[in-house]
Structures are given as structure tokens and as C-alpha cells.
Amino acid sequence: xxxxxLKRILYLFLTLFIIATITFFMMKMLPxxxxxxxxxxxxxQLKIVKAQYGLDQSVFVQxxxxxxxxxxxxxxxxxxxxNEPVTALIGQRIVPSMQIGAQAMVVGTIGGxxxxxxxxxxxxxxxxxxxxxxxxxxxxxxxxxxxVLLQFYLAYKWKIYPVALWDxxxxxxxxxxxxxxxxxxxxARFMRTExxxxxxxxxxxxxxxxxxSNWKVVTKHALRNSLIPVVTIIGPMAVSVMxxxxxxxxxxxxxxxxxxxxxxxxxxxxxxxxxxxxxxSFLLIIVYLIxxxxxxxxxxxxRLGNGGKE
Amino acid sequence: MDKILExxxxxxxxxxxxxxxxxxxGVDFHLNAGETLAIVGESGSGKSITVRSILQLLxxxxxxxxxxxxxxxxDLLQRSDKEMDKLRGNxxxxxxxxxxxxxxxxxxxxxxxxxxxxxxxxxxxxxALKRAEEVLRLVGIPNxxxxxxxxxHQFSGGQRQRIVxxxxxxxxxxxxxxxxxxxxxDVTVQAQIIDLLKELQQKIGTSIIFITHDLGVVAGIAxxxxxMYAGRLVEYGSVNDVFYNPQHPYTWGLLDSMxxxxxxxxxxxxxxxxxxxxxxxxxxGDAFAPRNAYAMAIDEEEQPPFFxxxxxxxxxxxxxxxxxxxxxxPASILKRYEKFKTLGGNVENV
Numbered sequence: 001x002x003x004x005x006l007k008r009i010l011y012l013f014l015t016l017f018i019i020a021t022i023t024f025f026m027m028k029m030l031p032x033x034x035x036x037x038x039x040x041x042x043x044x045q046l047k048i049v050k051a052q053y054g055l056d057q058s059v060f061v062q063x064x065x066x067x068x069x070x071x072x073x074x075x076x077x078x079x080x081x082x083n084e085p086v087t088a089l090i091g092q093r094i095v096p097s098m099q100i101g102a103q104a105m106v107v108g109t110i111g112g113x114x115x116x117x118x119x120x121x122x123x124x125x126x127x128x129x130x131x132x133x134x135x136x137x138x139x140x141x142x143x144x145x146x147x148v149l150l151q152f153y154l155a156y157k158w159k160i161y162p163v164a165l166w167d168x169x170x171x172x173x174x175x176x177x178x179x180x181x182x183x184x185x186x187x188a189r190f191m192r193t194e195x196x197x198x199x200x201x202x203x204x205x206x207x208x209x210x211x212x213s214n215w216k217v218v219t220k221h222a223l224r225n226s227l228i229p230v231v232t233i234i235g236p237m238a239v240s241v242m243x244x245x246x247x248x249x250x251x252x253x254x255x256x257x258x259x260x261x262x263x264x265x266x267x268x269x270x271x272x273x274x275x276x277x278x279x280x281s282f283l284l285i286i287v288y289l290i291x292x293x294x295x296x297x298x299x300x301x302x303r304l305g306n307g308g309k310e
Numbered sequence: 311m312d313k314i315l316e317x318x319x320x321x322x323x324x325x326x327x328x329x330x331x332x333x334x335x336g337v338d339f340h341l342n343a344g345e346t347l348a349i350v351g352e353s354g355s356g357k358s359i360t361v362r363s364i365l366q367l368l369x370x371x372x373x374x375x376x377x378x379x380x381x382x383x384x385d386l387l388q389r390s391d392k393e394m395d396k397l398r399g400n401x402x403x404x405x406x407x408x409x410x411x412x413x414x415x416x417x418x419x420x421x422x423x424x425x426x427x428x429x430x431x432x433x434x435x436x437x438a439l440k441r442a443e444e445v446l447r448l449v450g451i452p453n454x455x456x457x458x459x460x461x462x463h464q465f466s467g468g469q470r471q472r473i474v475x476x477x478x479x480x481x482x483x484x485x486x487x488x489x490x491x492x493x494x495x496d497v498t499v500q501a502q503i504i505d506l507l508k509e510l511q512q513k514i515g516t517s518i519i520f521i522t523h524d525l526g527v528v529a530g531i532a533x534x535x536x537x538m539y540a541g542r543l544v545e546y547g548s549v550n551d552v553f554y555n556p557q558h559p560y561t562w563g564l565l566d567s568m569x570x571x572x573x574x575x576x577x578x579x580x581x582x583x584x585x586x587x588x589x590x591x592x593x594x595g596d597a598f599a600p601r602n603a604y605a606m607a608i609d610e611e612e613q614p615p616f617f618x619x620x621x622x623x624x625x626x627x628x629x630x631x632x633x634x635x636x637x638x639x640p641a642s643i644l645k646r647y648e649k650f651k652t653l654g655g656n657v658e659n660v
Contacts, residue, residue, distance in 0.1 A: 201411060202406055202407075202408055202411040202412045203411065203412055203413055203414045203415070205367060205406065205412075206404075206406055206412045206413070206414075206474070206477070207414065207425075208367060208398070209365060209367055209398050209399055209403065209404045209406075210398065210399035210403070210425055210426045210429060210477065211395045211396065211397070211398040211399035211400055211426060211429045211430055212395070212399075212425070212429060213392065213395055214391070216429075220417075220425075221414050221417070224416050225414065225415065225416055228416075298416065299415070299416060300415070300416060300461040300463070301415060301461065301463050
């Protein structure tokens with residue numbers, strides 16, 4: 001297991017390097033420069049500024065320099081955000097985004113598993129129909145629409161939560177709910193399909209024939225087996241929830257990272273684009289690694305290094 | 311002998327998209343203490359549903375519409391699911407057909423075998439696992455101690471069926487229901503499993519209901535045989551009665567389609583022409599009549615009752631009615647009658 005994880009971490013760095021390379025050259029293909037908007041600068045001044053940032057060099061030289069910095073953990077300095085180092089920029093902004101993303105994933109996944117399981121157990125009854133309805137709503141209502149609705153009722157009308165604030169846990173409830181709809185809907189649908197399958201399988205019948213109560217059959221046998229495919233979708237979903245929260249962050253005035261990412265692209269803020277891309281990639285790869293480890297924990301058939309006989 | 315289980319006039323319906331399927335249409339049988347009763351019949355004849363009804367393990371769309379299942383005289387059909395849970399895996403347990411899919415893929419086999427012990431007895435986890443290990447040894451899993459923590463996918467098909475059997479017998483049940491336990495296995499493993507069941511029966515004194523469509527297997531294990539067709543029994547009696555003095559044309563057909571030692575490679579195996587009736591609309595008369603070369607007019611009109619052949623041997627065919635014309639069974643069956651005489655039986659009613 002340790003050997004496997006070590007190998008995966010090695011691959012992680014290789015992957016990051018490839019991603020950094022591709023992103024770097026694609027980014028350079030974008031039209032304009034970081035200073036295109038600075039109308040008051042003369043051509044002379046622009047030249048000086050470019051030279052200062054090393055942008056007068058050939059793309060390849062810039063690339064080598066960037067990678068060199070990267071190897072020392074230096075992501076460069078932002079062109080846009082008060083000349084802040086990119087690491088500091090990400091460091092400050094990442095915490096709220098990650099917190100909301102993680103909370104939404106926990107709520108959405110647990111809620112989705114429960115909803116899907118209940119729907120499967122009560123298959124073809126009104127409970128199932130209701131659960132399916134909820135999960136389809138979760139899948140199809142955009143998170144920003146839900147965010148505004150939650151804001152209007154729970155914050156503005158009933159004053160249970162703050163409208164738009166980043167302060168304590170209270171203020172994170174509404175954005176968490178808004179973001180959890182998608183994972184909830186997705187997980188619930190996967191869970192229901194899988195659990196219906198599992199519940200009609202032979203080993204469930206055998207579990208029942210042992211004298212297990214219906215509750216025990218579900219909790220001891222059906223649930224774990226139904227989770228196997230659900231775990232697979234949790235990985236990519238976690239990344240998309242944690243990174244795709246920009247609009248929701250905006251609605252609730254959360255000082256998150258999403259806004260910076262978009263701004264950095266529209267203004268050709270090279271170091272910030274690179275820094276965030278590498279950071280997101282890192283996150284994605286780590287999440288996939290965790291999912292793979294989880295997968296093995298749940299399903300012994302794909303557990304590593306125990307030399308299955310088949 | 312003590313009747314520990316008696317099924318009376320069992321009717322089971324299934325609600326399907328096409329309508330109500332009358333899968334079981336009045337089945338009566340009993341099980342004596344310590345014996346093995348085989349229920350044979352082709353696929354879809356209702357064997358599995360009959361035995362699943364005993365434990366009330368039917369699919370959600372199935373209902374037992376009529377009948378009684380008397381366990382020591384006590385009707386199980388009056389019990390709630392919770393009360394049935396106390397019986398399942400404890401006094402009455404079941405072995406399933408497909409060992410490849412019957413075990414929970416994400417649980418160690420030690421835990422799976424220990425589970426019925428923990429459910430029904432007040433034992434510690436440690437003791438239950440210890441007992442599970444003993445039972446795994448009993449069913450012939452080599453080196454059970456080391457293999458307790460293995461998962462089902464690490465075992466072969468035959469070994470998995472042994473594990474399924476271990477689960478079924480871990481509480482020393484009074485009744486063991488084996489639903490085609492050898493069908494999914496290859497022939498040599500089949501024989502091993504049959505021997506194992508016989509051996510276990512001797513050791514723990516359980517009664518067995520053995521479901522199969524393989525008559526060859528029946529001869530090796532059963533004391534009595536019940537032949538089932540289209541949701542009803544058509545003939546039942548001792549193994550010798552059914553094998554060597556069969557009275558129902560369906561039993562003749564079944565026996566005739568079984569290869570014997572005399573069958574040479576160039577012989578074609580006989581089969582019963584036609585297909586079983588659609589139980590969405592069960593026939594009014596004898597369900598076997600359309601496939602029966604010996605059918606009479608009354609077979610189309612009225613279901614035959616059971617006629618007594620000998621003390622424990624009954625068959626539901628109008629051919630046994632005193633007014634029925636004498637028919638000559640196929641040659642292969644006549645040979646069996648000869649054998650029956652040497653076995654000391656009387657071929658009275660032919």
C-alpha cells in the first residue's frame with residue numbers, strides 16, 4: 001500500500017509538470033498582454049514594464065524561468081492584485097472556497113446516499129417518486145438560482161441566516177446548501193440505481209434467509225455494496241464543487257478563489273492563471289488518489305497487494 | 311415418523327405487468343424428521359417458489375393467496391416477518407443455487423458464516439468466529455483458520471458452495487432447504503457437495519428438502535421424491551416408487567429423458583415435446599394434457615385428483631381411475647417396472 005501511494009505521488013508531480021507546460025503555452029497563445037488595459041502607459045513605459053517582468057524574452061525562455069521558479073516553490077507575483085505573491089493570494093482566498101466546497105460535498109454526499117437508499121428500499125412507491133423528484137431538482141436547478149432563492153427566503157424574509165457575509169459558521173450555511181444540491185442529486189440517482197440492483201441480488205436474499213431484519217440487511221449488506229460506484233463519481237464531483245463555486249461565492253460575498261481565477265484569465269495575469277491551474281490540478285489528483293484508496297477499502301476485490309486468487 | 315413440516319393447499323400468485331401469474335396452484339406435501347425429500351420438475355414448474363414460500367422469501371410481487379405451512383403444527387403463514395426472522399437461518403435455513411453470487415462480496419467469509427450465530431444466539435463475536443471456523447472445517451474448507459479473513463472472490467465455485475452450506479448449517483437447523491445447490495457446479499464438484507450434504511445430515515440430524523431438475527442427483531440423495539409440474543405436484547412417493555414404478559405420464563417423460571448407462575453415444579436423448587402451459591391462464595384440466603401422448607378427453611376438462619398407488623405413493627393422473635383404459639407405458643418404463651419387481655415392490659395398478 002505504502003509503495004503504491006509513493007508511486008502515485010511520484011506520478012502526481014509528473015502530471016503537474018505536464019499540466020504546467022501545456023497551460024503555459026496555451027496561455028501564451030491568448031491575445032493581449034497583462035498591460036493591454038493600461039492606456040496611459042506610453043510605448044516606452046510598456047517596454048520597461050515588460051522587461052521588468054521578463055515578458056520581453058522569448059516564450060521558451062519565459063517557460064524555463066517559470067519552471068525554474070516552480071521547482072523552488074515560487075509561483076511568481078500577480079500582475080493584477082497589488083503585486084501580491086501568487087502563493088499568498090491563493091493562500092488567503094482558498095480557505096473560504098474549500099470550506100464551503102467541503103461542507104457542500106459532505107452534506108450532498110450523505111444526503112444523496114440516504115435519499116437514494118430510501119428511494120431504492122421504497123421502490124415504486126410515492127417515497128421513491130418524491131426522492132427522484134428531489135434529486136432531479138437538485139441536478140437541474142443551477143446553484144445560483146437556488147442560492148438566490150435561499151437568500152430571499154431564509155435570509156431576507158425569515159432572517160434565519162445572514163444575507164451575504166463571511167464571518168462564522170452561520171454565514172456558511174446558505175452557500176453550502178446552494179452548492180450541495182448538485183452532489184445530492186447526482187449521488188442520490190447513482191445510489192438508487194445501484195441499490196435497486198443490489199437489493200435484488202442473491203447475497204441479499206441469503207442475508208435475509210439468515211434471519212437478518214430488513215434494517216440489518218440494508219445496513220450490513222446492501223449499503224456498502226451499493227457505495228462502490230458512488231465513490232467513483234464523488235472524486236470528480238468534489239473538484240467541480242470546490243472549484244465551480246464562483247457565482248455562489250459572488251452572491252454571498254464570500255472572499256473565495258473563484259473570482260480571482262476568472263479575473264486573472266480576462267486580464268492575462270499569467271502567474272495567477274498558472275498558479276491556480278496548478279493548484280486545482282493538484283487538488284484533483286489528490287482527490288482521485290483518495291478516491292482510489294477509499295475504493296479499495298470498500299471493495300476487497302480491488303484491494304491492492306493482497307494477491308487475490310482469481 | 312414425525313412430520314416436522316407440512317404444506318397444505320399452497321397457492322402463490324405473482325402480480326406481473328401482463329397480469330396475475332398463478333405460479334403455485336395447490337401444493338400439498340410434508341417432510342418427516344430426518345429424511346430427505348426431493349422436489350423435481352423442469353424450470354418454471356414452481357419448485358423454488360414452493361420452498362421460498364415456506365420461509366416467506368418471495369419477491370415483492372408474490373403473494374401466498376391460500377394455504378398453510380405447518381411447522382410442528384404451527385402455521386408459519388400467520389407469522390409476521392419479524393417472527394419469521396427468528397426462524398430463518400436458525401431452525402430452517404436455505405442453501406441457494408448460485409454460489410458465485412450468493413455471498414456478500416465485501417464481507418469476509420468468517421463474518422458471513424458467524425452472522426447467523428450472532429443473530430440467533432447470545433454469543434460473543436469471538437465465540438461466534440471460533441464456531442464459524444469449526445463449521446468451515448466441517449464443510450471441508452482446508453485451513454479454515456487462515457481463510458476466515460478472506461473474501462468470497464478468493465474461493466473457487468465449489469468452495470463457495472461449501473461456505474454457503476456452512477452458513478446454512480451453522481445453527482444446526484431442523485430443516486435445510488437446498489434450492490438446486492449443485493446446478494451451478496461441475497459434475498465432480500456436484501458429487502462432492504451431495505456427499506457433504508449426506509454426511510452433514512448424519513452428523514447434525516437435519517431434514518432436507520432438496521430441489522433439483524436433475525433426476526440423477528435425486529437418486530443419490532433422496533428418501534422420497536415429489537414431481538412437480540406447472541405449479542402442482544403430479545406424483546410423489548419413495549425414490550423406488552417414483553424411479554421404478556412411475557405412474558404419471560409426466561414422470562415417464564422425465565425419466566425417459568434421463569441418460570442411463572445403456573445410453574450409447576449415438577443415441578439421441580429423449581425429450582418431452584411441447585412447452586409448459588402459461589400460468590397467466592392455467593388450463594382447466596390436467597396442465598400436462600397438451601404434451602401428453604396418453605391424454606384422454608377428461609384430461610382437458612377436469613384436473614385429476616391424487617390416486618393412491620401404494621401406501622406412500624400417489625399420482626395425479628386419470629390413467630389410475632378404475633374406468634380408465636389400460637395403456638402401455640414406453641418400453642423404458644416397462645423395464646423400470648421389471649426392476650421394481652426385483653426390488654420387492656408390487657406393480658398393482660398397472
